Amino acid sequence: MWNTLIFSAIGIIFGLVLGSFYNVLIYRVPKGISLVNPKRSFCPVCNHQLAWKDNIPILSYLILGGKCRYCGSKISPIYPVIEGSTAALFLLAVFLTSNIWNMLALWILFSGGIIVTAIDLQTMMIPDFAVIMTAVGGVLWAIANGQVLLSLISAGIGFGIFLIIHFVSKQGMGFGDVEYIAALALYLVPFSLVWAILIASIAAIIFALPMLITRKANRKTRVPFGPFLALGVSIAIFIPWR
Ligand SMILES: [Zn+2]
Structure with a gap:
């Protein structure tokens, strides 16, 4: 109390x-x-x-x-x-959470999410310092929850999938997103990573829907994906997997 x-x-x-x-x-x-x-x-x-x-x-x-x-x-x-x-x-x-290390790790995750959202929406860039602080928070989270190996696997999978999208989309998805998902994935086990990417994609589509309907968007339109990744991971963390 x-x-x-x-x-x-x-x-x-x-x-x-x-x-x-x-x-x-x-x-x-x-x-x-x-x-x-x-x-x-x-x-x-x-x-x-x-x-x-x-x-x-x-x-x-x-x-x-x-x-x-x-x-x-x-x-x-x-x-x-x-x-x-x-x-x-x-x-x-x-x-x-009732664990102080988890609380600190969440503060870092949310802080990174706020900074990335504000900067990505304005400039379409994800700053390196936000990726680094998120990675530090992710490592803290992984250690506090005894899931270091699973977190590293998630980071590898997230990095790999997004790197492929980065090249296939001819950089329609920026490299900042590739780095950011790798850092964010440290908070997740591979199962939750699937949820995170799914939630992020649905949120991004809803965000882009007005542009798609009014045909203001075309194949070259870039959507700032960072804010949605932060949102997806923040929700996916709490989807039970054990
Ligand atoms: Zn003034």
Whole structure:
């Protein structure tokens, strides 16, 4: 009871603070802006440096009414959404497992999923650091659940299948997806990997359906697959296999 309460509070606070940091990563990494220079966050419109009170997760956005304090331009609602969803998923992880290592591994999985979703939808790229952190979380998960060999087999199968699709589709599926599924598959046994890919594919088709119906899509259209892979794996983890 107390444990759950304490971990819930820690999950929400960590989620808000880390979500705020993920915003920095999501904004800066694709643009090639250094994470330490400028050290403080700035308004992307007027470049004014932000004070600490402009940087409180979610609260600042609400207090400022979604507008920059200095130039009045609109702040993207993506920032508070990222902070809120990180906190919500961290809280969810507390209830999904009673093992602290599993909880940490889920925090890493969900964090990677949020970062990949935000960056892949904007740029069609999956950043290396998100793949690496997901792989670290996957190894942690595999060890905590005594399934290291099965996880490695899943990673190999995921990598192999997606590498073939990468070449057959003439890179319609990017190499980032190949790396990302290999990292994600560390969370899964081979049986669950099948579920993950199935769920990801169905979700991606539903996402692409409006484009297919309106014939805006053709054979060269690329769908950012990273967010759906993260979703599929996050669900497949909890489909019983033993
Ligand atoms: Zn401004």
